[in-house]
Amino acid sequence: KTRIITVSNQKGGVGKTTTAVNIAAALATKGLRVLVIDLDPQGNASTALGVEHHNGVPGSYEVLVDGSAVGPLVQQSPEHKNLFCLPASINLAGAEIDMVSASEREKVLASALATYVDQTAPRIDFIFIDSPPSLGLLTVNALVAATEVLVPIQCEYYALEGVTQLIANIERVKKALNPSLDISSILLTMFDNRTNLSTDVANEVRKYFPEKTLAATIPRSVRLSEAPSYGQTAITFDPKNSGSLAYQEAAIELAQRGDHV
Amino acid sequence: KTRIITVSNQKGGVGKTTTAVNIAAALATKGLRVLVIDLDPQGNASTALGVEHHNGVPGSYEVLVDGSAVGPLVQQSPEHKNLFCLPASINLAGAEIDMVSASEREKVLASALATYVDQTAPRIDFIFIDSPPSLGLLTVNALVAATEVLVPIQCEYYALEGVTQLIANIERVKKALNPSLDISSILLTMFDNRTNLSTDVANEVRKYFPEKTLAATIPRSVRLSEAPSYGQTAITFDPKNSGSLAYQEAAIELAQRGDHV
Numbered sequence A, B: 001k002t003r004i005i006t007v008s009n010q011k012g013g014v015g016k017t018t019t020a021v022n023i024a025a026a027l028a029t030k031g032l033r034v035l036v037i038d039l040d041p042q043g044n045a046s047t048a049l050g051v052e053h054h055n056g057v058p059g060s061y062e063v064l065v066d067g068s069a070v071g072p073l074v075q076q077s078p079e080h081k082n083l084f085c086l087p088a089s090i091n092l093a094g095a096e097i098d099m100v101s102a103s104e105r106e107k108v109l110a111s112a113l114a115t116y117v118d119q120t121a122p123r124i125d126f127i128f129i130d131s132p133p134s135l136g137l138l139t140v141n142a143l144v145a146a147t148e149v150l151v152p153i154q155c156e157y158y159a160l161e162g163v164t165q166l167i168a169n170i171e172r173v174k175k176a177l178n179p180s181l182d183i184s185s186i187l188l189t190m191f192d193n194r195t196n197l198s199t200d201v202a203n204e205v206r207k208y209f210p211e212k213t214l215a216a217t218i219p220r221s222v223r224l225s226e227a228p229s230y231g232q233t234a235i236t237f238d239p240k241n242s243g244s245l246a247y248q249e250a251a252i253e254l255a256q257r258g259d260h261v
Protein backbone atom coordinates (compact mmCIF):
# COMPACT_ATOMS: atom_id res chain seq x y z
CA LYS A 1 0.00 0.00 0.00
CA THR A 2 1.36 3.42 -0.93
CA ARG A 3 2.18 5.53 2.12
CA ILE A 4 1.07 9.15 1.66
CA ILE A 5 2.93 11.32 4.17
CA THR A 6 2.22 15.02 4.65
CA VAL A 7 5.12 17.01 6.04
CA SER A 8 3.38 19.72 7.98
CA ASN A 9 3.88 22.45 10.58
CA GLN A 10 2.29 25.90 10.39
CA LYS A 11 5.41 27.40 12.01
CA GLY A 12 7.61 28.82 9.28
CA GLY A 13 11.16 27.77 8.51
CA VAL A 14 11.28 24.60 10.65
CA GLY A 15 12.66 22.34 7.90
CA LYS A 16 9.49 21.00 6.18
CA THR A 17 10.94 21.24 2.67
CA THR A 18 14.43 20.12 3.67
CA THR A 19 12.89 17.08 5.42
CA ALA A 20 10.54 16.15 2.56
CA VAL A 21 13.17 16.26 -0.20
CA ASN A 22 16.02 14.61 1.71
CA ILE A 23 14.00 11.74 3.17
CA ALA A 24 12.46 11.21 -0.28
CA ALA A 25 15.90 11.13 -1.89
CA ALA A 26 17.27 8.78 0.79
CA LEU A 27 14.41 6.32 0.23
CA ALA A 28 14.82 6.55 -3.56
CA THR A 29 18.51 5.55 -3.29
CA LYS A 30 17.38 2.46 -1.34
CA GLY A 31 15.27 1.29 -4.25
CA LEU A 32 11.85 2.66 -3.26
CA ARG A 33 9.79 4.64 -5.79
CA VAL A 34 9.02 8.05 -4.30
CA LEU A 35 6.92 11.04 -5.44
CA VAL A 36 7.20 14.49 -3.82
CA ILE A 37 4.18 16.79 -4.22
CA ASP A 38 5.09 20.46 -3.88
CA LEU A 39 2.12 22.22 -2.35
CA ASP A 40 3.97 25.38 -1.34
CA PRO A 41 3.65 28.34 -3.74
CA GLN A 42 7.31 29.15 -3.02
CA GLY A 43 8.22 25.98 -5.00
CA ASN A 44 11.23 25.23 -2.78
CA ALA A 45 10.84 21.44 -3.05
CA SER A 46 10.70 21.67 -6.87
CA THR A 47 13.95 23.67 -6.77
CA ALA A 48 15.71 21.18 -4.51
CA LEU A 49 14.65 18.28 -6.75
CA GLY A 50 15.99 20.03 -9.84
CA VAL A 51 12.70 20.10 -11.78
CA GLU A 52 11.39 22.91 -13.99
CA HIS A 53 8.72 24.97 -12.29
CA HIS A 54 8.80 28.46 -13.80
CA ASN A 55 5.56 30.21 -14.54
CA GLY A 56 3.59 28.17 -17.06
CA VAL A 57 4.88 24.72 -16.08
CA PRO A 58 1.77 22.73 -15.05
CA GLY A 59 1.77 21.13 -11.61
CA SER A 60 -0.16 21.08 -8.36
CA TYR A 61 -2.22 24.19 -9.23
CA GLU A 62 -3.68 22.44 -12.31
CA VAL A 63 -4.52 19.36 -10.24
CA LEU A 64 -6.25 21.39 -7.50
CA VAL A 65 -8.03 24.04 -9.56
CA ASP A 66 -8.48 22.61 -13.08
CA GLY A 67 -9.01 18.99 -11.98
CA SER A 68 -6.06 17.77 -14.11
CA ALA A 69 -4.82 14.23 -13.57
CA VAL A 70 -1.61 13.89 -11.57
CA GLY A 71 0.20 11.33 -13.77
CA PRO A 72 0.87 13.43 -16.87
CA LEU A 73 2.17 16.36 -14.77
CA VAL A 74 4.66 14.35 -12.70
CA GLN A 75 8.28 15.05 -13.64
CA GLN A 76 11.29 12.77 -13.23
CA SER A 77 13.83 14.28 -10.82
CA PRO A 78 17.42 14.23 -12.13
CA GLU A 79 18.44 13.29 -8.58
CA HIS A 80 17.56 9.61 -8.96
CA LYS A 81 15.59 7.39 -11.32
CA ASN A 82 13.20 6.40 -8.47
CA LEU A 83 12.45 10.00 -7.51
CA PHE A 84 9.62 12.07 -9.02
CA CYS A 85 8.03 15.46 -8.38
CA LEU A 86 4.69 17.19 -9.01
CA PRO A 87 6.02 20.76 -9.12
CA ALA A 88 4.57 24.01 -7.79
CA SER A 89 4.79 27.16 -9.84
CA ILE A 90 3.90 30.70 -8.91
CA ASN A 91 0.23 30.34 -9.89
CA LEU A 92 -0.27 28.12 -6.83
CA ALA A 93 -0.37 31.28 -4.69
CA GLY A 94 -3.84 31.92 -6.13
CA ALA A 95 -5.13 28.37 -5.61
CA GLU A 96 -6.77 28.88 -2.21
CA ILE A 97 -8.93 31.73 -3.53
CA ASP A 98 -9.67 29.92 -6.79
CA MET A 99 -10.81 26.81 -4.86
CA VAL A 100 -13.09 28.52 -2.34
CA SER A 101 -16.27 27.80 -4.29
CA ALA A 102 -15.33 24.31 -5.53
CA SER A 103 -17.45 21.43 -4.26
CA GLU A 104 -15.68 19.20 -1.76
CA ARG A 105 -12.72 21.56 -2.04
CA GLU A 106 -10.89 19.82 0.86
CA LYS A 107 -10.87 16.45 -0.92
CA VAL A 108 -9.61 17.41 -4.38
CA LEU A 109 -6.04 16.27 -3.81
CA ALA A 110 -7.14 13.09 -2.03
CA SER A 111 -9.25 11.90 -4.95
CA ALA A 112 -6.62 12.92 -7.55
CA LEU A 113 -3.97 10.90 -5.70
CA ALA A 114 -6.27 7.89 -5.26
CA THR A 115 -6.68 7.76 -9.06
CA TYR A 116 -2.95 8.28 -9.65
CA VAL A 117 -1.95 5.50 -7.24
CA ASP A 118 -4.45 3.06 -8.81
CA GLN A 119 -3.28 3.78 -12.34
CA THR A 120 0.48 3.87 -11.80
CA ALA A 121 2.67 0.85 -12.47
CA PRO A 122 5.12 0.01 -11.12
CA ARG A 123 3.67 1.00 -7.80
CA ILE A 124 4.69 4.17 -6.01
CA ASP A 125 5.89 3.24 -2.51
CA PHE A 126 5.92 6.70 -0.87
CA ILE A 127 4.31 10.05 -1.60
CA PHE A 128 5.53 13.05 0.41
CA ILE A 129 3.49 16.26 0.37
CA ASP A 130 5.45 19.42 1.24
CA SER A 131 2.96 21.91 2.69
CA PRO A 132 3.20 25.68 3.18
CA PRO A 133 3.54 27.34 6.62
CA SER A 134 -0.17 27.89 7.18
CA LEU A 135 -3.38 26.03 7.93
CA GLY A 136 -5.35 27.07 4.86
CA LEU A 137 -6.95 25.04 2.09
CA LEU A 138 -3.63 23.79 0.64
CA THR A 139 -2.55 22.29 3.97
CA VAL A 140 -6.05 20.91 4.61
CA ASN A 141 -5.95 19.19 1.19
CA ALA A 142 -2.58 17.71 2.14
CA LEU A 143 -3.91 16.42 5.47
CA VAL A 144 -7.03 14.91 3.90
CA ALA A 145 -4.99 13.15 1.18
CA ALA A 146 -2.49 11.75 3.67
CA THR A 147 -2.40 8.39 5.41
CA GLU A 148 -0.01 9.87 8.00
CA VAL A 149 1.66 13.13 9.09
CA LEU A 150 5.37 13.74 9.65
CA VAL A 151 5.91 16.83 11.82
CA PRO A 152 9.36 18.49 11.74
CA ILE A 153 10.01 20.51 14.92
CA GLN A 154 12.88 22.98 14.94
CA CYS A 155 14.80 22.99 18.23
CA GLU A 156 13.72 26.54 19.04
CA TYR A 157 11.29 28.04 21.54
CA TYR A 158 8.66 29.40 19.11
CA ALA A 159 8.52 26.06 17.30
CA LEU A 160 7.67 24.35 20.58
CA GLU A 161 4.94 26.89 21.31
CA GLY A 162 3.17 26.10 18.04
CA VAL A 163 2.91 22.33 18.56
CA THR A 164 -0.33 22.41 20.55
CA GLN A 165 -2.04 24.42 17.82
CA LEU A 166 -0.80 21.98 15.17
CA ILE A 167 -2.02 18.91 17.07
CA ALA A 168 -5.44 20.53 17.56
CA ASN A 169 -5.73 21.24 13.85
CA ILE A 170 -4.72 17.74 12.82
CA GLU A 171 -7.34 16.37 15.22
CA ARG A 172 -9.95 18.63 13.65
CA VAL A 173 -9.17 17.38 10.12
CA LYS A 174 -9.12 13.80 11.38
CA LYS A 175 -12.58 14.13 12.94
CA ALA A 176 -14.25 16.00 10.09
CA LEU A 177 -12.52 14.74 6.93
CA ASN A 178 -9.97 11.92 7.31
CA PRO A 179 -10.63 9.47 10.15
CA SER A 180 -7.49 7.41 9.48
CA LEU A 181 -5.11 10.38 9.73
CA ASP A 182 -2.46 10.16 12.46
CA ILE A 183 0.83 11.79 13.35
CA SER A 184 3.12 8.88 12.63
CA SER A 185 6.37 10.65 13.41
CA ILE A 186 7.98 13.76 14.78
CA LEU A 187 11.47 14.76 13.63
CA LEU A 188 13.69 17.16 15.56
CA THR A 189 15.50 19.51 13.15
CA MET A 190 18.28 22.11 13.23
CA PHE A 191 19.60 20.73 16.49
CA ASP A 192 22.62 22.74 17.67
CA ASN A 193 24.43 20.79 20.36
CA ARG A 194 26.29 23.92 21.51
CA THR A 195 23.17 25.59 22.92
CA ASN A 196 21.08 24.73 25.97
CA LEU A 197 17.97 25.92 24.15
CA SER A 198 18.28 23.16 21.53
CA THR A 199 18.81 20.48 24.18
CA ASP A 200 15.93 21.79 26.31
CA VAL A 201 13.50 21.83 23.38
CA ALA A 202 14.59 18.37 22.18
CA ASN A 203 14.15 16.94 25.68
CA GLU A 204 10.68 18.51 26.02
CA VAL A 205 9.53 17.07 22.68
CA ARG A 206 10.86 13.58 23.51
CA LYS A 207 9.18 13.74 26.93
CA TYR A 208 5.74 14.63 25.50
CA PHE A 209 5.96 12.37 22.43
CA PRO A 210 8.25 9.46 23.43
CA GLU A 211 6.83 7.03 20.84
CA LYS A 212 6.32 9.36 17.90
CA THR A 213 9.66 11.20 18.02
CA LEU A 214 12.20 9.54 15.72
CA ALA A 215 15.49 8.52 17.34
CA ALA A 216 17.33 10.34 14.53
CA THR A 217 17.84 14.07 15.20
CA ILE A 218 18.85 16.37 12.34
CA PRO A 219 21.83 18.58 13.30
CA ARG A 220 22.30 22.11 12.01
CA SER A 221 24.53 21.68 8.92
CA VAL A 222 25.33 24.34 6.35
CA ARG A 223 25.63 21.69 3.60
CA LEU A 224 21.87 21.09 3.98
CA SER A 225 21.14 24.72 3.19
CA GLU A 226 23.71 24.97 0.38
CA ALA A 227 22.36 22.01 -1.62
CA PRO A 228 19.21 23.74 -3.01
CA SER A 229 21.33 26.49 -4.54
CA TYR A 230 22.75 23.73 -6.83
CA GLY A 231 19.24 22.37 -7.53
CA GLN A 232 20.04 19.24 -5.56
CA THR A 233 19.10 17.44 -2.36
CA ALA A 234 21.86 17.14 0.25
CA ILE A 235 21.72 13.36 -0.22
CA THR A 236 23.14 13.87 -3.74
CA PHE A 237 25.12 17.09 -3.13
CA ASP A 238 27.09 15.81 -0.13
CA PRO A 239 25.98 12.38 1.08
CA LYS A 240 28.58 12.11 3.88
CA ASN A 241 27.89 15.33 5.80
CA SER A 242 26.23 15.11 9.22
CA GLY A 243 22.87 16.39 7.94
CA SER A 244 22.64 13.89 5.06
CA LEU A 245 23.64 10.98 7.30
CA ALA A 246 20.97 11.97 9.83
CA TYR A 247 18.34 12.13 7.07
CA GLN A 248 19.44 8.68 5.86
CA GLU A 249 18.87 7.35 9.39
CA ALA A 250 15.51 9.12 9.69
CA ALA A 251 14.42 7.64 6.34
CA ILE A 252 15.23 4.10 7.46
CA GLU A 253 13.37 4.60 10.75
CA LEU A 254 10.35 6.05 8.95
CA ALA A 255 10.31 3.13 6.47
CA GLN A 256 10.47 0.63 9.33
CA ARG A 257 7.60 2.34 11.18
CA GLY A 258 5.32 1.57 8.27
CA ASP A 259 5.30 -2.10 9.11
CA HIS A 260 3.57 -1.41 12.38
CA VAL A 261 1.31 1.52 11.53
CA LYS B 1 2.83 61.45 11.38
CA THR B 2 2.63 57.90 12.74
CA ARG B 3 4.71 55.46 10.70
CA ILE B 4 2.89 52.16 10.13
CA ILE B 5 5.42 49.49 9.17
CA THR B 6 4.45 46.00 8.09
CA VAL B 7 7.13 43.38 8.64
CA SER B 8 6.46 40.95 5.85
CA ASN B 9 7.91 38.00 3.95
CA GLN B 10 5.91 34.95 2.90
CA LYS B 11 8.98 32.74 3.41
CA GLY B 12 8.73 31.13 6.81
CA GLY B 13 11.18 31.52 9.67
CA VAL B 14 13.19 34.44 8.25
CA GLY B 15 13.00 36.56 11.42
CA LYS B 16 9.79 38.62 10.93
CA THR B 17 8.70 38.35 14.56
CA THR B 18 12.21 38.68 16.00
CA THR B 19 12.69 41.83 13.89
CA ALA B 20 9.32 43.40 14.76
CA VAL B 21 9.63 42.96 18.53
CA ASN B 22 13.29 43.89 18.88
CA ILE B 23 13.18 46.99 16.69
CA ALA B 24 10.01 48.06 18.50
CA ALA B 25 11.66 47.58 21.89
CA ALA B 26 14.82 49.42 20.77
CA LEU B 27 12.77 52.43 19.63
CA ALA B 28 10.72 52.39 22.86
CA THR B 29 13.90 52.61 24.96
CA LYS B 30 14.83 55.72 22.94
CA GLY B 31 11.65 57.49 24.03
CA LEU B 32 9.38 56.74 21.06
CA ARG B 33 5.86 55.37 21.65
CA VAL B 34 5.52 52.08 19.78
CA LEU B 35 2.63 49.66 19.18
CA VAL B 36 3.16 46.11 17.84
CA ILE B 37 0.17 44.48 16.17
CA ASP B 38 0.37 40.69 16.21
CA LEU B 39 -1.32 39.45 13.06
CA ASP B 40 0.10 35.92 13.17
CA PRO B 41 -2.19 33.26 14.68
CA GLN B 42 0.87 31.71 16.29
CA GLY B 43 0.98 34.75 18.61
CA ASN B 44 4.79 34.74 18.77
CA ALA B 45 5.06 38.55 19.00
CA SER B 46 2.59 38.61 21.91
CA THR B 47 4.73 36.00 23.69
CA ALA B 48 7.95 37.96 23.15
CA LEU B 49 6.33 41.16 24.46
CA GLY B 50 5.12 39.40 27.59
CA VAL B 51 1.40 40.10 27.12
CA GLU B 52 -1.50 37.74 27.86
CA HIS B 53 -2.91 36.14 24.73
CA HIS B 54 -4.45 32.81 25.73
CA ASN B 55 -7.74 31.77 24.20
CA GLY B 56 -10.37 34.34 25.15
CA VAL B 57 -8.13 37.40 25.39
CA PRO B 58 -9.49 39.87 22.81
CA GLY B 59 -7.06 41.22 20.20
CA SER B 60 -6.53 41.42 16.46
CA TYR B 61 -9.25 38.84 15.68
CA GLU B 62 -11.92 41.03 17.32
CA VAL B 63 -10.68 44.07 15.37
CA LEU B 64 -10.73 42.25 12.02
CA VAL B 65 -13.86 40.13 12.36
CA ASP B 66 -16.10 41.86 14.96
CA GLY B 67 -15.11 45.43 14.03
CA SER B 68 -13.93 46.18 17.59
CA ALA B 69 -11.96 49.37 18.16
CA VAL B 70 -8.21 48.94 18.58
CA GLY B 71 -7.68 51.24 21.60
CA PRO B 72 -9.49 49.27 24.31
CA LEU B 73 -7.77 46.01 23.25
CA VAL B 74 -4.21 47.35 23.30
CA GLN B 75 -2.13 46.03 26.21
CA GLN B 76 0.86 47.65 27.89
CA SER B 77 3.99 45.51 27.44
CA PRO B 78 5.95 44.93 30.67
CA GLU B 79 9.08 45.44 28.56
CA HIS B 80 8.90 49.21 28.58
CA LYS B 81 6.37 51.94 29.39
CA ASN B 82 6.49 53.18 25.75
CA LEU B 83 5.80 49.74 24.27
CA PHE B 84 2.30 48.37 23.59
CA CYS B 85 0.82 45.31 21.88
CA LEU B 86 -2.45 44.31 20.21
CA PRO B 87 -2.19 40.57 20.88
CA ALA B 88 -3.12 37.58 18.71
CA SER B 89 -4.84 34.59 20.25
CA ILE B 90 -5.64 31.24 18.73
CA ASN B 91 -8.98 32.37 17.26
CA LEU B 92 -7.05 34.45 14.72
CA ALA B 93 -6.43 31.24 12.77
CA GLY B 94 -10.09 31.37 11.71
CA ALA B 95 -10.08 35.06 10.74
CA GLU B 96 -9.34 34.64 7.05
CA ILE B 97 -12.36 32.38 6.55
CA ASP B 98 -14.56 34.52 8.79
CA MET B 99 -13.66 37.65 6.79
CA VAL B 100 -14.18 36.25 3.27
CA SER B 101 -17.67 37.71 2.91
CA ALA B 102 -17.05 41.03 4.70
CA SER B 103 -17.32 44.16 2.58
CA GLU B 104 -14.00 45.84 1.85
CA ARG B 105 -12.37 42.98 3.71
CA GLU B 106 -8.84 44.11 2.71
CA LYS B 107 -9.26 47.51 4.34
CA VAL B 108 -10.61 46.55 7.77
CA LEU B 109 -7.31 46.95 9.59
CA ALA B 110 -6.43 50.15 7.73
CA SER B 111 -9.61 51.93 8.82
CA ALA B 112 -9.40 50.58 12.40
CA LEU B 113 -5.85 51.92 12.69
CA ALA B 114 -6.75 55.28 11.15
CA THR B 115 -9.36 55.76 13.90
CA TYR B 116 -6.96 54.55 16.61
CA VAL B 117 -4.18 56.92 15.52
CA ASP B 118 -6.58 59.90 15.40
CA GLN B 119 -7.98 59.22 18.85
CA THR B 120 -4.81 58.34 20.72
CA ALA B 121 -2.97 60.93 22.80
CA PRO B 122 -0.10 61.20 23.30
CA ARG B 123 0.65 60.27 19.72
CA ILE B 124 1.90 56.85 18.72
CA ASP B 125 5.17 57.29 16.78
CA PHE B 126 5.52 53.77 15.27
CA ILE B 127 3.18 50.88 14.63
CA PHE B 128 4.78 47.55 13.60
CA ILE B 129 2.55 44.82 12.16
CA ASP B 130 3.98 41.29 12.46
CA SER B 131 2.48 39.25 9.63
CA PRO B 132 2.22 35.47 9.14
CA PRO B 133 4.27 33.56 6.52
CA SER B 134 1.65 33.69 3.77
CA LEU B 135 0.03 36.07 1.34
CA GLY B 136 -3.56 35.66 2.47
CA LEU B 137 -6.10 38.15 3.80
CA LEU B 138 -4.20 38.81 7.06
CA THR B 139 -1.04 39.85 5.21
CA VAL B 140 -3.05 41.84 2.66
CA ASN B 141 -4.74 43.73 5.52
CA ALA B 142 -1.30 44.46 6.95
CA LEU B 143 -0.01 45.75 3.58
CA VAL B 144 -3.07 47.94 3.03
CA ALA B 145 -2.82 49.45 6.52
CA ALA B 146 0.89 50.20 6.21
CA THR B 147 2.69 53.33 5.10
CA GLU B 148 5.82 51.23 4.43
CA VAL B 149 7.12 47.64 4.38
CA LEU B 150 10.18 46.29 6.16
CA VAL B 151 11.33 43.01 4.58
CA PRO B 152 13.59 40.73 6.64
CA ILE B 153 15.64 38.41 4.41
CA GLN B 154 17.38 35.42 5.99
CA CYS B 155 20.87 34.83 4.59
CA GLU B 156 19.85 31.50 3.05
CA TYR B 157 19.22 30.36 -0.51
CA TYR B 158 15.44 29.70 -0.30
CA ALA B 159 14.89 33.12 1.25
CA LEU B 160 16.58 34.72 -1.74
CA GLU B 161 14.44 32.73 -4.16
CA GLY B 162 11.24 34.06 -2.60
CA VAL B 163 12.08 37.76 -2.93
CA THR B 164 10.80 38.16 -6.49
CA GLN B 165 7.43 36.72 -5.51
CA LEU B 166 7.24 39.04 -2.53
CA ILE B 167 8.06 42.15 -4.55
CA ALA B 168 5.44 41.20 -7.15
CA ASN B 169 2.81 40.82 -4.44
CA ILE B 170 3.61 44.13 -2.78
CA GLU B 171 3.35 45.81 -6.18
CA ARG B 172 -0.05 44.21 -6.69
CA VAL B 173 -1.37 45.52 -3.36
CA LYS B 174 0.14 48.93 -4.09
CA LYS B 175 -1.62 49.17 -7.45
CA ALA B 176 -5.00 47.85 -6.33
CA LEU B 177 -5.36 48.98 -2.73
CA ASN B 178 -2.62 51.22 -1.28
CA PRO B 179 -0.90 53.56 -3.76
CA SER B 180 1.48 55.01 -1.16
CA LEU B 181 2.87 51.60 -0.09
CA ASP B 182 6.62 51.13 -0.61
CA ILE B 183 9.36 48.82 0.61
CA SER B 184 11.24 51.29 2.77
CA SER B 185 13.84 48.85 4.05
CA ILE B 186 15.32 45.40 3.74
CA LEU B 187 17.08 43.83 6.71
CA LEU B 188 19.51 40.92 6.40
CA THR B 189 18.96 38.44 9.23
CA MET B 190 20.64 35.33 10.72
CA PHE B 191 23.91 36.22 9.04
CA ASP B 192 26.57 33.58 9.84
CA ASN B 193 30.00 34.96 8.96
CA ARG B 194 31.50 31.45 8.99
CA THR B 195 29.64 30.33 5.85
CA ASN B 196 30.08 31.37 2.22
CA LEU B 197 26.34 30.93 1.69
CA SER B 198 25.53 33.75 4.11
CA THR B 199 28.08 36.08 2.52
CA ASP B 200 26.92 35.21 -1.00
CA VAL B 201 23.25 35.84 -0.18
CA ALA B 202 24.04 39.11 1.66
CA ASN B 203 26.12 40.34 -1.28
CA GLU B 204 23.36 39.45 -3.77
CA VAL B 205 20.73 41.32 -1.76
CA ARG B 206 22.93 44.41 -1.36
CA LYS B 207 23.70 44.35 -5.08
CA TYR B 208 20.03 44.26 -6.11
CA PHE B 209 18.75 46.64 -3.43
CA PRO B 210 21.67 48.96 -2.62
CA GLU B 211 19.48 51.80 -1.31
CA LYS B 212 16.83 49.81 0.55
CA THR B 213 19.10 47.36 2.39
CA LEU B 214 19.96 48.67 5.86
CA ALA B 215 23.66 48.88 6.67
CA ALA B 216 23.00 46.94 9.90
CA THR B 217 23.08 43.16 9.43
CA ILE B 218 21.63 40.91 12.15
CA PRO B 219 24.07 38.10 13.07
CA ARG B 220 22.95 34.63 14.14
CA SER B 221 22.85 34.83 17.95
CA VAL B 222 21.37 32.26 20.30
CA ARG B 223 20.42 34.97 22.82
CA LEU B 224 17.89 36.27 20.25
CA SER B 225 16.14 32.91 20.19
CA GLU B 226 16.35 32.37 23.96
CA ALA B 227 14.66 35.66 24.90
CA PRO B 228 11.06 34.68 23.94
CA SER B 229 11.21 31.67 26.27
CA TYR B 230 11.42 34.23 29.12
CA GLY B 231 8.59 36.30 27.62
CA GLN B 232 11.01 39.08 26.77
CA THR B 233 12.59 40.81 23.79
CA ALA B 234 16.36 40.37 23.45
CA ILE B 235 16.72 44.15 23.99
CA THR B 236 15.54 43.61 27.58
CA PHE B 237 16.79 40.03 28.11
CA ASP B 238 20.41 40.70 27.05
CA PRO B 239 20.97 44.19 25.65
CA LYS B 240 24.73 43.75 25.05
CA ASN B 241 24.74 40.59 22.90
CA SER B 242 25.62 40.90 19.21
CA GLY B 243 22.01 40.39 18.08
CA SER B 244 20.56 43.08 20.37
CA LEU B 245 23.27 45.57 19.42
CA ALA B 246 22.57 44.96 15.71
CA TYR B 247 18.84 45.51 16.28
CA GLN B 248 19.62 48.77 18.13
CA GLU B 249 21.61 49.91 15.07
CA ALA B 250 18.87 48.83 12.67
CA ALA B 251 16.27 50.71 14.75
CA ILE B 252 18.27 53.94 14.58
CA GLU B 253 18.76 53.58 10.82
CA LEU B 254 15.06 52.89 10.31
CA ALA B 255 14.08 55.91 12.41
CA GLN B 256 16.45 58.11 10.42
CA ARG B 257 15.03 56.88 7.11
CA GLY B 258 11.70 58.34 8.08
CA ASP B 259 12.91 61.87 7.63
CA HIS B 260 13.46 61.32 3.96
CA VAL B 261 10.62 58.96 3.10
Ligand SMILES: Nc1ncnc2c1ncn2[C@@H]1O[C@H](COP(=O)(O)OP(=O)(O)OP(=O)(O)O)[C@@H](O)[C@H]1O
Binding pocket: A011, A012, A013, A014, A015, A016, A017, A018, A019, A040, A044, A131, A132, A133, A189, A190, A191, A218, A219, A220, A221, A222, A224, A225, A226, A243, B010, B011, B012, B013, B133, B156, B157, B158, B159
Ligand atom coordinates in the same frame (compact mmCIF):
# COMPACT_ATOMS: atom_id res chain seq x y z
N1 LIG C 1 19.41 21.04 9.58
C1 LIG C 1 19.61 22.21 8.95
N2 LIG C 1 20.79 22.86 9.10
C2 LIG C 1 20.98 24.06 8.51
N3 LIG C 1 20.09 24.69 7.74
C3 LIG C 1 18.91 24.09 7.56
C4 LIG C 1 18.59 22.82 8.13
N4 LIG C 1 17.33 22.47 7.75
C5 LIG C 1 16.88 23.49 6.99
N5 LIG C 1 17.82 24.45 6.84
C6 LIG C 1 17.68 25.74 6.15
O1 LIG C 1 16.80 26.53 6.96
C7 LIG C 1 15.87 27.21 6.13
C8 LIG C 1 14.46 26.74 6.48
O2 LIG C 1 14.28 25.38 6.11
P1 LIG C 1 13.08 24.97 5.13
O3 LIG C 1 12.92 25.97 4.06
O4 LIG C 1 13.27 23.55 4.76
O5 LIG C 1 11.88 25.09 6.16
P2 LIG C 1 10.32 25.10 5.83
O6 LIG C 1 9.64 24.68 7.08
O7 LIG C 1 10.08 24.31 4.60
O8 LIG C 1 10.06 26.66 5.54
P3 LIG C 1 8.64 27.28 5.06
O9 LIG C 1 7.85 27.38 6.32
O10 LIG C 1 9.00 28.62 4.47
O11 LIG C 1 8.08 26.34 4.05
C9 LIG C 1 16.25 26.91 4.69
O12 LIG C 1 17.04 27.96 4.23
C10 LIG C 1 17.04 25.61 4.79
O13 LIG C 1 18.00 25.49 3.78
Ligand SMILES: Nc1ncnc2c1ncn2[C@@H]1O[C@H](COP(=O)(O)OP(=O)(O)OP(=O)(O)O)[C@@H](O)[C@H]1O
Binding pocket: A010, A011, A012, A013, A133, A156, A157, A158, A159, B011, B012, B013, B014, B015, B016, B017, B018, B019, B040, B044, B131, B132, B133, B189, B190, B191, B218, B219, B220, B221, B222, B224, B225, B226, B243
Ligand atom coordinates in the same frame (compact mmCIF):
# COMPACT_ATOMS: atom_id res chain seq x y z
N1 LIG D 1 19.45 36.43 14.34
C1 LIG D 1 19.00 35.31 14.88
N2 LIG D 1 19.87 34.45 15.44
C2 LIG D 1 19.42 33.26 15.96
N3 LIG D 1 18.14 32.87 15.96
C3 LIG D 1 17.23 33.70 15.43
C4 LIG D 1 17.58 34.96 14.86
N4 LIG D 1 16.46 35.55 14.41
C5 LIG D 1 15.45 34.71 14.67
N5 LIG D 1 15.89 33.60 15.30
C6 LIG D 1 15.12 32.41 15.68
O1 LIG D 1 14.79 31.76 14.44
C7 LIG D 1 13.43 31.31 14.46
C8 LIG D 1 12.67 32.03 13.35
O2 LIG D 1 12.56 33.41 13.62
P1 LIG D 1 11.11 34.13 13.69
O3 LIG D 1 10.14 33.25 14.38
O4 LIG D 1 11.31 35.49 14.20
O5 LIG D 1 10.81 34.16 12.13
P2 LIG D 1 9.42 34.49 11.44
O6 LIG D 1 9.73 34.95 10.07
O7 LIG D 1 8.64 35.39 12.30
O8 LIG D 1 8.73 33.04 11.39
P3 LIG D 1 7.23 32.73 10.88
O9 LIG D 1 7.37 32.71 9.38
O10 LIG D 1 6.87 31.39 11.47
O11 LIG D 1 6.37 33.84 11.39
C9 LIG D 1 12.90 31.63 15.86
O12 LIG D 1 13.03 30.47 16.64
C10 LIG D 1 13.82 32.75 16.35
O13 LIG D 1 13.96 32.74 17.73
Ligand SMILES: [Mg+2]
Binding pocket: A016, A017, A018, A040, A044, A130, A131, A132
Ligand atom coordinates in the same frame (compact mmCIF):
# COMPACT_ATOMS: atom_id res chain seq x y z
MG1 LIG E 1 9.04 24.88 2.85
Ligand SMILES: [Mg+2]
Binding pocket: B016, B017, B018, B040, B044, B130, B131, B132
Ligand atom coordinates in the same frame (compact mmCIF):
# COMPACT_ATOMS: atom_id res chain seq x y z
MG1 LIG F 1 6.67 35.15 13.01
